Amino acid sequence: MxxxxxxxxxxxxxxxxxxxxxxxxxxxxLELNSDRDVAQIHGNGVNTLDIEVIEGRYMLSGGSDGVIAIYDLENNSKKPQYTCKAICTVGRSSRHVHKFSVETVQWYPHDTGMFVSSSFDKTMKVWDTETLKPAEVFQFEGNVYCHHMSPIARKHSLVAVGTKDPKVQLCDLKSGSRIHILQGHRGEILSVRWSPRYENILATASSDSRVRIWDVRRASGSLFTLDQYNGDKSKASSEAVNTAHNGRVNGLCFTGDGLYLLTTGTDDRMRLWNSASGENTLVNYGKVSNESRKGLKFTVSRGCSPEFVFVPCDSSVAVYALHTGELVTMLRGHYNNVDCCEFHSDYQELYSGGKDCNILAWVPVVRxxxxxxxxxxxxxxxxxxxxxxxxxxxxxxxxxx
Incomplete structure (x- = not known):
């Protein structure tokens, strides 16, 4: 250096x-930091994490107990050993708390004054961070598995929502209503992700083994369906029988530049796709153990060469080289299955949450x-x-x- x-x-x-x-x-x-703890708030497993990009200081968590917590990641004590404390929570005593498991939390991409959560209680709530009260509540007919807001959108304020219904729901934060549905999947929607490169491009994954890429400005259907065998992409999406995995597809993640899309499935495989053409790059990551019946939250590094993928794998986090598929290391520290991980690109740190109710901090160690x-x-x-x-x-x- x-x-x-x-x-x-x-x-x-x-x-x-x-x-x-x-x-x-x-x-x-990266190693488990013995000097940094994250306060244990959740009584059941930690399902989802999100770190805001405005200051890179505050982290959201959502758990199977319905509780939401906001942590301050900054070391205010200035001591070598410290605990990242929860500065506020939406706990069981709050009348606004989710009744069942919180599956996804996300900061509003442009302002820390708002965040969105979705739950198995069939609701998605838009929260005011200052008051910790819902500014808007969207009701759905089935369990809500996932939602996502575009990190770059300026021309729309849509939230894509995946539920037990095979139709992808698009909710408008400005009007407070559901304005559109995307039809094409035949099973519950387990993961949704907006492209970080084009604000109108959306990827959706389903229990029907398919991943569809949409341009939400088009009303005629998806642009194409990913095919693990790289079949003919010229076929109309309604006629396509292509599958991305030989099982439920429960995880999606774009690379930071939006050029590639990663998918995970219950066939214990992870695949890397060219997001523009839908081509399977055929990178072999080996067996990526995945028994989750819900969405799997994994993440990609930023600003590295090569880039790395962090994937929950049983009670560990597997770290792979993005373009070669090489298993770099296994981060071990949880006592039960890991359900989510979040990369902090400002400091190249990683946070992971699991069924052991713990959130662990993995930080670079200077030897x-x-x-x-x-x-x-x-x-x-x-x-x-x-x-x-x-x-x-x-x-x-x-x-x-």
Whole structure:
């Protein structure tokens, strides 16, 4: 790192190259932080997490007990050992609390003054953060498995909602009503994700083994259905029998640039797709254990080279190299199955929640040997090498996505 800093200061190296290299090094050194605890609020499993992107300071959690908590991730005590405390909760004593399991929570992408939660009590609630009261409540006929707001949308304020009904619901935050449905799936909708690249593109996953890509401006149906065998994409979506997995598809996640889409299914497989063409890239991640009957919340790193995927896998979090499928490491620390994880791109940290009611913080560890190597390398005027040769391109590539 010291050699990178010297090269950056003298103008010999691109700052982007240094930033990506350091981000990659930090992700490769993630470990369970023994000095940082997250207060245990939930009496049952933790289903969902979300970190706001405005300040990168506050984290939402939702649990099987119906409780919602907001944590302050900042170390206000300035002590080496500290606990991220819940600054407020919507607990069982609140008359506004969800009656059953909270499946998804999400901060409003442009303002921390609002967040949205959805639950098995057949509701989606839009909350005022200041008062912790619902500003809007949407009622549905079946359990709500998931919802998602676009991280980039400026021309619409739609929330995509997946329920036990095979129709994807689109709710408008401005009007407070359901304005449209997307028809095409034949099973319950387990995951929905807006593209971080195009504000009108939506991906949906279902128990019918299919993943559909939609342009919500079109009324004629989905753009295409993902086919694990890379069949003919020219067929009309209504005629397509393509399947993305040989089981329920319960997880979706776009890469940060929106160029690729990751899917997980109960066939114990994870697949990487070109989001524009729908092509299966055929990256082999091996067996990715997945027995969840609900949505699986997994995440992708940001600003690394290569990028990494963090996937709940039984009682661990599996870390894969995005484009090669290589299993980098298994993060072990939970006592029961992990249901969700959230990557903090500001600090290259990871938070995971599971059925053991715990939220664990995984942070980059600076090893003494690494520091000594950096000092020796800098003294020789050489270039820094990384411990894992499989990721040397992180230190040699100066390209930015």
């Amino acid at each position: 010291l050699s990178f800093l010297a090269a950056r200061q003298t103008g010999l190296d691109d700052p982007i190259r240094f930033r990506r290299a350091e981000s990659t090094r930090r992700v490769l050194n 003494h040997a690494d520091v000594e190597d950096e000092k020796a390398t800098s003294a020789r005027g050489g270039t820094q090498s990384v411990a894992n040769p499989a990721f040397e391109d992180a230190w040699s590539s100066s390209d930015e996505d």
